[in-house]
Amino acid sequence: MIVRTLDECTSSDRRVKAENGNWESVRMLLKDDNMGFSFHITTIFAGTETHIHYKNHLESVYCMSGNGEIKTLSDGKVYQIQPGTLYILDRHDEHMLYGGSEDMKMACVFNPPLSGKEVHDKDGVYPVD
Template sequence: MIVRTLKDCEASDRRVKSDNWESTRMLLKDDNMGFSFHITTIYAGTTTHIWYKNHLESVYCMSGDGEIETISDGKVYKIEPGVLYILDKNDEHWLRGGKTDMKMACVFNPPLSGKEVHDKDGVYPVDDSVSG
């Protein structure tokens, strides 16, 4: 069994920060669960281009507000507590923080290894190394 607290993970190298967001990666590839689990904060008033070409992601909003805009069709979806959005087609999108920081619970498949940040195209690289 694996047991971790958010507080302990935030005080470790599992916390990764960017200009627009921070992500505490609570479950990673080396945990051998087949997915990774993160608590991510999207800062208010920010816009981030994201395109997970190599990953599928599900995101549940726990607090805050914002919106997601899919680039392929320009559709905009409001994000608020209780909303789950699923990037099931590697959807390229804009993620915008609203008036307050958004706290999100995120699941990635394949799992992240821990230090990923978006490249110039909004993509996380694939970690092809073997866990174990």
Template sequence: MIVRRLKECEGTDRQVHSETKTWDSVRMLLKDDGMGFSFHITTIYAGGETHIHYKHHLESVYCMSGNGEIETLADGKVYPIKEGTLYILDQNDEHILRGGTQDMKMACVFNPPITGNEVHRPDGSYAPAE
């Protein structure tokens, strides 16, 4: 059994900060844990905007608190995000994630799992899983 606490992971190499200062992510479950997916608690900072296009990963995201929006670039649709919202990027959807008036705390699941040090590349993606 694996047991980890968020507070114990914060401030370690499991916490990754974006170069743009728009988010940080605490990677609580990673590829080397052998579960077939990874699990993160991510903070999207109020007022920030991030271009994301996970070409090699599928992601599900649950908003635990805060507010913002996601815009899918293929069709220009904008979906509000608030506490209790789950969005699923089941088509490797290219999107813009925007923080609203409050920081968003998000629980994120990736498949395939990430290794832990990934940051968004210029095209908004993470590198393919090995």
């Protein structure tokens, strides 16, 4: 059994910050845990905008607190994000993620799992491990 707390992970190298300051991600479950997915608590900071295109990963994101919106670039649709919203990037959806008036705290699951240090490249992509 694996047991970790958010506080423990936040105080370790499992806490990864975006170079541009838009987000930080506490990666609680990673590839080397051998579960077939990774689990993260991510904060999207208020007033930010981040281009994301997970060409190599599928992601589900649940908003626990805060607000913002997501815009899919293929069709220009905009979806409001608030506590209780789940969005699923089941088609490697290229999108813009906008932080609203409050920081968003998100629970995120990635498949395949992340190894831990990934940050978005210039195209919004995480590399394959």
